[in-house]
Amino acid sequence: MRLEGKTAIVTGGASGFGAGIARKFVAEGARVLIADLNLDMAQEVAAELGKVAAVVQTNVALGDDVQAMTNKAMELYGQIDILVNNAGTTHMPAPMEEVSEDDFDKVLAVNVKSVYLTARAIVPLMKARKSGSILNISSTAAISPRPRLSWYNASKGWLNTATKGMAVELAPAGVRVNALNPVAGETPLLKMFMGEDTPEMRAKFLSTIPLGRFSTPEDMGNAACYLCSDEASMVTGVCMEVDGGRCI
Secondary structure, three states: OOOOOOEEEEOOOOHHHHHHHHHHHOOOOOEEEEEEEOOOHHHHHHHHHOOOEEEEEOOOOOOOHHHHHHHHHHHOOOOEEEEOOOOOOOOOOOOOOHHOOHHHHHHHHHHHHHHHHHHHHEEEHHHOOOOEEEEEEEEEEEEEOOOOOOHHHHHHHHHHHHHHHHHHHHHHHOOEEEEEOOOOOOOOOOOHHOOOOOOOHHHHHHHHOOOOOEEEEHHHHHHHHHHHHHHHHHOOOOEEEEEOOOOO
């Protein structure tokens, strides 16, 4: 029970990596607020997890939604120990100059602006308690960019740099900030990363991963649990690859 007594917000917690992280956190004793645009899926995960899980419908790219999410967590728990910035999106693979302005804006709003918005709402609360852990879910795309995903790559590169900057600034306040860099996994975004979900495309993608499989929600939950637990009390500013050797 490495997270016993702790409270957590997991954005994008209704599916994929976010749901895996929420499940692991609950299994380790945490109370979890699942924040997601898809209310029905979020409620399904919360029902599975029981009374220690709650739900709030949130568009992480909107300041009012993020503040409402924060307010609900405080009403439910009275404190926020862990924030997992997991919600993310991408654009379909395309030459960089052909990605639409709308798709570019969406990627930057969800993957970049949301981290600013959650920090604006939650960092002051963590500073006041001189305690907290923030985990940003980045990507191997930040380290080893893939062609035709240029603006997604750039958003995750920003997130890795932001993680280190946040960690340095918040360390004196007792707040740790880390990131995970997964390779693609069985999530709703997998088809968009690959362009098409066919056996041939999966085989091609898997051939770039030395361990020969995708990242799973369970992989992400295990790594997230460690980085957000007191076991990692001396770990901050780390962008940990959970990628089966993809970035070696």
